[in-house]
Amino acid sequence: ESMNDVIGLNSLQEELRQVLGIKKVLLIPGSYEKNNSLLKDIGKQASKYFLSVLKDDDIVSIAGGSTMLEFAKSIKCDKKFSSTVVVPARGSVGLDVETQSNNVVAEVSKNIHSTYKLLNIPDELGEESIKTLTQEPEINKTLKLIQNSNVLVFSIGRADEMVKRRKLSDEKAKEIMDKEAIGEAFGHYFNKKGEIVYKLNTVGIDMESFKNKRETIAVFAGRKKAEAFIPISKLNKNIVLVTDEDSARRILELT
Ligand code: G3H
Numbered sequence: 001e002s003m004n005d006v007i008g009l010n011s012l013q014e015e016l017r018q019v020l021g022i023k024k025v026l027l028i029p030g031s032y033e034k035n036n037s038l039l040k041d042i043g044k045q046a047s048k049y050f051l052s053v054l055k056d057d058d059i060v061s062i063a064g065g066s067t068m069l070e071f072a073k074s075i076k077c078d079k080k081f082s083s084t085v086v087v088p089a090r091g092s093v094g095l096d097v098e099t100q101s102n103n104v105v106a107e108v109s110k111n112i113h114s115t116y117k118l119l120n121i122p123d124e125l126g127e128e129s130i131k132t133l134t135q136e137p138e139i140n141k142t143l144k145l146i147q148n149s150n151v152l153v154f155s156i157g158r159a160d161e162m163v164k165r166r167k168l169s170d171e172k173a174k175e176i177m178d179k180e181a182i183g184e185a186f187g188h189y190f191n192k193k194g195e196i197v198y199k200l201n202t203v204g205i206d207m208e209s210f211k212n213k214r215e216t217i218a219v220f221a222g223r224k225k226a227e228a229f230i231p232i233s234k235l236n237k238n239i240v241l242v243t244d245e246d247s248a249r250r251i252l253e254l255t
Helices: 003-020 038-053 066-073 101-112 127-135 137-148 159-165 170-178 223-235 245-254
Strands: 024-028 059-062 085-088 151-155 183-185 188-190 196-199 215-219 239-244
Touching: 003 024, 003 239, 003 245, 024 038, 024 245, 038 066, 038 151, 038 215, 038 239, 059 101, 059 137, 066 101, 066 151, 066 215, 085 101, 085 137, 127 137, 159 170, 159 183, 159 188, 170 196, 183 223, 188 223, 215 223, 223 239, 223 245, 239 245
Parallel strands: 024 239, 059 085, 059 151, 151 215, 215 239
Antiparallel strands: 183 188, 188 196
């Protein structure tokens, strides 16, 4: 990597940061679509930033997905964060076991030597079940931790892909896509303007608490997700974005 490449990447980071009006942009050179192994580098970069801002006594909420799993696995940390608690951003049982947020939480917690709480609650619940579950003392405690968490790490999905992956019924998928959902994060589907057009009926992080974190770290790989991320960047200007160079260029094309 030459000096010019580094300067080029730095100015791209700064340009994107300004265009989106967010806190920080960290880029990995290259294109994820051309080289899928960049996901690992992106995860690593995100974990370095995460460790640089993590404090004792922090409450950390983490979303699920394959990007978050890479992030979790790449954390290398000697310090013991024994007074830190890691929680899932929301109930998420039902997706692939390895990538569900509970598993990602356990991996992050192991690597920073902290405590953790899990949330064994499905993606879709009836109104009555939500009421009953949230009154359970153990679950209630975990939900309070999630709302009060001061660090959030999450990834972004394309709405069209997430409705397939979550195996939603054809009607539900159509309902979401008819409302022009474009991006998905922590169970919320957003349209181009950043309005929530649908959210999974489960417990966990809401829009209010999404906006009140000290650190909000968004991680994604690939230009295909660029349009899915833009609306989310409109909702929260405190975001630190970690992605690949090509995705950054794509966001600039689209904005
Ligand atoms: O909500 C977004 C998805 O969890 C992203 O998942 O990292 O597996 O693409 P992924």
